[in-house]
Amino acid sequence: MHAAGVLGLPFVVKPADGAGSAGITVVTSPDQTEAAWRAARTAQVMYGLPRDPRVLAQDHVPGDEFSVESFTQHGATTHLCITRKHTTDGAHRVELGHTLPARLPTATERALFEQTERAITAVGVRNGATHTELILNSDGRCSVLEIGARLGAGHIGVLIQHALGIDPWRALWDIALGQPASLIPATRGYATARFLTSPRAGRLAAVTGLPPVTPTVPAAHIRAAAGTHVGPATSNRGRLGHVIVTGPDPRTVDDQADQILRQITVTVTPGSGT
Incomplete structure (x- = not known):
């Protein structure tokens, strides 16, 4: 201000x-x-x-967007990971993907975790999951955009399972029941979710080129039915489907996800749809 x-x-x-x-x-x-x-x-x-x-x-806070996925039990917080956001530019900033855990310099990780800790303390969360969204600007300063007292949406819980071997829903049950939550990573991998959107307004005719489900591509799903009116995404409702890619190296995971997206074709015909 x-x-x-x-x-x-x-x-x-x-x-x-x-x-x-x-x-x-x-x-x-x-x-x-x-x-x-x-x-x-x-x-x-x-x-x-x-x-x-x-x-x-x-x-408006310029910079790169991240989120921190955390669990708090009896006032003690464990940060599972930092998620890198893939977003659109322009007037509407729609999330087109999430990659976790983000590989960042130690000082940057510390700054993001410290700001997240302050936000969790400020809103008074003592038990449960939190999803804290932050912006990291070019001089290393990070600002909290918002904090949700919940797991991150957009398949972030599934990505945590694939990348870290942690079941976040089981952890939530344990916290709710007053039992020690298991938050130690069983694996040290990486995972990304990428969302499909329409290039223009019209009626969705087809989505072709989806990859087969494999150990490294555990999900490839279209949720929008043919004939649905679609348009360039201005909110998360504009997502037509998603692909999840996993692997041991973050650059390989992101490169494979980008290649898959280039192979998928969203065909849209003129019309208002149904």
């Missing part, structure tokens, strides 16, 4: 309550503000949440 509470450009307009990046706009000029406000007010509510009519305007 700038002097006298005035926001500078760019800034972010978003619903006061919501999920899945719905209704969020990065405003880069004053004439975009009204449309951004309307997008926040009319964003489709996800997960059956009640609609909150309020709209937030906040500073």
